[in-house]
Amino acid sequence: MMLYKLIPPSVVTATIQLPASKSISNRALIINALGKGTYAPENLSDCDDTQVMIKALTEGKGTIDIMAAGTAMRFLTAYLSVTPGERTITGTARMQQRPIQILVNALRELGAEIVYTNNEGYPPLCIKGAELKGNEITLKGNVSSQYISALLMIGPVLKDGLTLHLSGEIISRPYINLTLQLMQDFGAKAAWTSPSSISVAPQLYQSIPFKVESDWSAASYWYQIAALSPKAEIELLGLFRNSYQGDSRGAEVFSRLGITTEFTSQGVKLKKTGKAPERLEEDFVDIPDLAQTFVVTCALLNIPFRFTGLQSLKIKETDRIAALRTELKKLGYVIEEENDSILMWNGERCEPEEIPVIDTYEDHRMAMAFAPAVICHPNLLIADPQVVTKSYPGYWEDLKQAGFQVINEG
Ligand SMILES: O=C(O)C1=C[C@@H](OP(=O)(O)O)[C@@H](O)[C@H](O)C1
Ligand SMILES: C=C(OP(=O)(O)O)C(=O)O
Structure with a gap:
């Protein structure tokens, strides 16, 4: 099994060419x-x-x-x-x-x-x-x-x-x-x-020149890094305000966690305002792929949450409801589940593992959403990090470019 150890930089500075959607x-x-x-x-x-x-x-x-x-x-x-x-x-x-x-x-x-x-x-x-x-x-x-x-x-x-x-x-x-x-x-x-x-209507498709946008789901891990880092200057290329992608709503949800988005001609720049809410409530029925990002981010920022609309998570790359609860427990957070469709956290903690090995269950988003957690839990290791190729093959290289050390522990 391959394991990655990550060492975050004290200030995250990066311009990232995100993968296409x-x-x-x-x-x-x-x-x-x-x-x-x-x-x-x-x-x-x-x-x-x-x-x-x-x-x-x-x-x-x-x-x-x-x-x-x-x-x-x-x-x-x-x-x-x-x-x-x-x-x-x-x-x-x-x-x-x-x-x-x-x-x-x-x-x-x-x-x-x-x-x-x-x-x-x-x-x-x-x-x-x-x-x-x-x-x-x-x-x-x-x-x-x-x-x-x-x-x-x-x-x-x-x-x-x-x-x-x-x-x-x-x-x-x-x-x-x-x-x-x-x-x-x-x-x-x-x-x-x-x-x-x-x-x-029955009608032939026309061929047009078409260029694919960058991926807003992939962008969410960089918003997460900005939210968890003491200091971050991150620019993400190829994203637009009027995106075709529903996951562009992540920008609005992150604004409530103190990360605002400035649209430039090339993409977005993330700004930390430092303001965080006492609690976050959100319905994920329209944005299921962002659930892991926000569950991990809120727990680590110590923001109790109640996230609804998660009924599709059980049939994705893995049962993401179970995977999130199991892996966050290793980091010392006790997350509750209701009706197979809600995840809640009231701030309850348990003893974290000394060297938590985060299992990724052949799910790219488990690896990508838990890697930023190293900013708060420096001892964690990510298992089977190569899973990210499902949607974001350059993820680890991009982290390196942002100043993270990515060490293969074998
Ligand atoms: O149509 C798409 O491109 C997708 C739809 C969503 O799946 P569900 O409709 O199964 O929720 C999403 O989770 C998946 O990553 C991509
Ligand atoms: C659910 C996902 O993908 P798919 O359903 O297309 O395998 C995903 O990328 O998070």
Whole structure:
């Protein structure tokens, strides 16, 4: 097992070229493939989740391994259902435990030919491309928005278009809006027709020159470093005020923790005001990928919190509710859980471990959200640090550039 020991600088000074957004990259790639575009999307992410998508779309293999990429698994399942040929799509052991039945049922209702090769309801899937019929379906909106994005993106290539009715509370809605935004950019007619229905018109995608923005989820770890450091001067390149990404709301939530954002022509500069609240309450239903960042940050700043809307965390790269509680306990913080969807901390402490080894559970965000914790807990070690390549391959190099020492303890 690889372990990283980190030594923070006394002042963090850095200008960081963030990775490009994997969510935008993977949507642009699918839309581009469906539109047989003449322009290739620019500034695609160099992360694993995007690299597996590029391979799947270009190699033409009979078996596609998307490793741990949820977006690639869900988006390609819909894409392969409308693309000639027969392919098997699989992923890591964890991916084979992440549910996909809601999407498969919806696609089958449209006539897709999909077989579970192993366990009913889970990847791997064997998919035979077909011409899909039928254009109006109802599916659950409260498990993963990726099922909805996957269906929406194939909507324009269906003969009669597609209307989706979403039941239950809609989670991760900004990711659905991101899909609609990109589809519209590429010439599709797709929009909400009610708070829970979306219609897509049949219409060919147009090819346009398109450049992917930097990743706001990745930016959150730098806001966290600014919040935890006594002194920090951090500039993040490639972020915009009017971002397509829902996680840009992290800037507003961090402003309540005393980190304000100044937009420049190149990106953002983070400023520490030093003001912190007595308590933080936030609903994460729209920003699930920021949950780990804020749970770790608040505990370490000694800010009691109550975070709701975390119901999707159990089916992500790992059960993030359990992982956060277990690992923060090693650092001496007792976090409570309620209804599988709420994390709370009332300030309760326990004895921290002398040399806490933070396990990362094949979850990039566990590594990235706990690395900044070294500023307050200098003895901690990060296990399996290479997990960051799922979304941010340059994370450790960027920390070095910011003055952190990153030591491989073997
Ligand atoms: O569509 C997307 O790009 C994503 C949607 C979200 O997943 P859920 O809709 O499953 O919450 C998010 O957690 C994931 O990292 C990326
Ligand atoms: C949940 C995530 O990814 P995915 O669902 O696409 O695997 C994530 O990046 O935090």
